[in-house]
Amino acid sequence: MIQTPYLLFLGDAPDQLAAKVAQGIKDWRPENAVGQFRMEGCQADLGLVDMTLAEAKAAGAKTLVIGVANRGGVISTAWKKVLVAALEEGFDLASGLHNLLRDEPDLVAVAEATGRALHDVRVPDTAYPIADGKRRTGKRCLAVGTDCSVGKMYTAMAMDAEMRARGMKSTFRATGQTGILITGGGVPLDAVVADFMAGSIEWLTPDNDPDHWDLIEGQGSLFHVSFSGVSLALIHGGQPDALILAHEPTRKHMRGLPDYDLPTLETLRDAALALAWVANPAAQVVGISVNTQHMPEAEALSYLGGVEARMGLPAVDPFRQGAARLVDALAAI
Amino acid sequence: MIQTPYLLFLGDAPDQLAAKVAQGIKDWRPENAVGQFRMEGCQADLGLVDMTLAEAKAAGAKTLVIGVANRGGVISTAWKKVLVAALEEGFDLASGLHNLLRDEPDLVAVAEATGRALHDVRVPDTAYPIADGKRRTGKRCLAVGTDCSVGKMYTAMAMDAEMRARGMKSTFRATGQTGILITGGGVPLDAVVADFMAGSIEWLTPDNDPDHWDLIEGQGSLFHVSFSGVSLALIHGGQPDALILAHEPTRKHMRGLPDYDLPTLETLRDAALALAWVANPAAQVVGISVNTQHMPEAEALSYLGGVEARMGLPAVDPFRQGAARLVDALAAI
Numbered sequence A, B: 001m002i003q004t005p006y007l008l009f010l011g012d013a014p015d016q017l018a019a020k021v022a023q024g025i026k027d028w029r030p031e032n033a034v035g036q037f038r039m040e041g042c043q044a045d046l047g048l049v050d051m052t053l054a055e056a057k058a059a060g061a062k063t064l065v066i067g068v069a070n071r072g073g074v075i076s077t078a079w080k081k082v083l084v085a086a087l088e089e090g091f092d093l094a095s096g097l098h099n100l101l102r103d104e105p106d107l108v109a110v111a112e113a114t115g116r117a118l119h120d121v122r123v124p125d126t127a128y129p130i131a132d133g134k135r136r137t138g139k140r141c142l143a144v145g146t147d148c149s150v151g152k153m154y155t156a157m158a159m160d161a162e163m164r165a166r167g168m169k170s171t172f173r174a175t176g177q178t179g180i181l182i183t184g185g186g187v188p189l190d191a192v193v194a195d196f197m198a199g200s201i202e203w204l205t206p207d208n209d210p211d212h213w214d215l216i217e218g219q220g221s222l223f224h225v226s227f228s229g230v231s232l233a234l235i236h237g238g239q240p241d242a243l244i245l246a247h248e249p250t251r252k253h254m255r256g257l258p259d260y261d262l263p264t265l266e267t268l269r270d271a272a273l274a275l276a277w278v279a280n281p282a283a284q285v286v287g288i289s290v291n292t293q294h295m296p297e298a299e300a301l302s303y304l305g306g307v308e309a310r311m312g313l314p315a316v317d318p319f320r321q322g323a324a325r326l327v328d329a330l331a332a333i
Helices: A016-028 A053-058 A077-089 A105-114 A152-165 A177-183 A194-204 A228-238 A265-279 A297-311 A324-331 B017-028 B053-058 B077-089 B105-114 B152-165 B177-183 B194-204 B228-238 B265-279 B297-311 B324-331
Strands: A006-011 A033-038 A063-066 A092-095 A118-120 A139-145 A169-173 A212-216 A242-247 A284-290 B006-011 B033-038 B063-066 B092-095 B118-120 B139-145 B169-173 B212-216 B242-247 B284-290
Touching (some): A016 A063, A053 A077, A077 A092, A077 A105, A139 A152, A152 A212, A194 B228, A212 A228, A228 B228, A242 A265, A265 A284, B017 B063, B017 B177, B033 B053, B053 B077, B063 B077, B077 B105, B139 B228, B152 B169, B242 B265, B242 B324, B265 B297, B284 B297
Parallel strands (some): A092 A118, B169 B212, B242 B284
16 A cells, blocks of 8 residues: 555646546545655646645655656656655655656665665555455456546546545555555555456455445446456446446547447447456446536537436436446445 | 476475366376385375486476475475475476475475576466557457366366367466466466456467467456456457367355355356457357256256357366367358
């Protein structure tokens, strides 16, 4: 686990989009974000208080989180100066960069000398078990997509926030770098060795109170040939009670695969349910989350209404409408 | 690739079963097996010529293959002496042991000094790409199982042997340790990082002649919750034209999962086909391979006849009956 709260490092971000990890932390876990640290020329701004390392330390921040993508895949000399100073100031460092902190000898040396931790959330730090398929107590919900990057993480985050607001027992379970940095822990599933994928998800979603829900972050798609194995490991390791179908209706083809059409929601429902029943015979599809960001409001609402009528399930865009109706569906199980 | 032919190291095998990797090499690639090396007390015998290292070298052997499981998971001092002598004699070493050769400093030192290679086939030695899903030329066949360890490798090996005997163009594509040692190359799929599973299978089964068949070694089962993701990566990375259903009818539950029933052959067929069509809309199930080793002959034949009538597909036990009818089915595509 990464120690919270954080100081969010925005570096010399060329634009707001480059800081989307930091934005995610601020949006979903504002209590984890004490302030932001910006270097000269930084073009991103989260609207948090700009702090020096010493100010953030005094305000209680424990970890400096690199909340920005780096240019060219290398940690620059300018960044290094800040990272080294942060270690010396007593911060741990956390990063989802491809360029691992642990591969930088100077950072490793300072971290060892100061007794601080370097968290590279892109690679696993746990020896996961092989899945044993045993039924666990508590309930689990998983979003499965017609494609990659259709809003599965957003959906789970929005449902988790709604459930907390209602006083329901809920935990978002991160399976990707951004989710891990936002919440401070999770499994970087795309980097787990094949034999341990399902076991890592069992480990992530252990026995819990009967009325507790794990909102498991989905990955990939059963219909995306590059990553489908990861999606199936989530279904079988997560043994979900509830599935949410996630879709982006303006996508012309599967992400990165120009020759592959998206499946219909019906095809996804049937395939995902049949496979989910292997691990949990009570699994059911409870709702549909549609990312309508590329549609005008009227078109989006009309599309959602059509899906809802066709599929007989609540269909919402949680960004436009909130996740209340999806949570209602969970609560009805 | 591991250099062939091999001298098969049987060490101090406590019984014949402990030498099953060596047995597999001798059964399926006898041309790769120059001789066997047995230590004092060895209780296994492949019926090959016993050779010293010098004799095997003179007979053309290039690699000493550890064809036996080690006791207690460690490479013993007695084995070490032979392995070091083999490196000094000019052999490469190849092993599928959990205890990696590369983790033994003395072996590494001698291998470096002598310029020999240490092949640990349990771990990948290649940076595999992410799958791109592009259609490849040539044809591919994959066995999918109702469970793990039901005879998928044996089926593919037997079909490959039959196809070679008929003069058809065929390549067995290994995806596990034993298959890699038998053939000298392949992908240790269970040890590949999640994001690259399907890509590793694309890499393993590249463009080929239109009338060439890759016989891809299956792994796991779509219905085995511990390893299903690996099975799906094979289906989507392999984009098979032909699927063989593999089954062991006396299995009481899924291997290692006492609470999980095996799926029916119909359930497996429907699930595997629907998923295979994502990568290859022409995919079809062409036959059924049944491991009847735990049934008396008459019961086995009666069972096979029943499956054949029920499923409308050739159903054979390739160990009892050979793979001819499965190959006939492939040739008819």
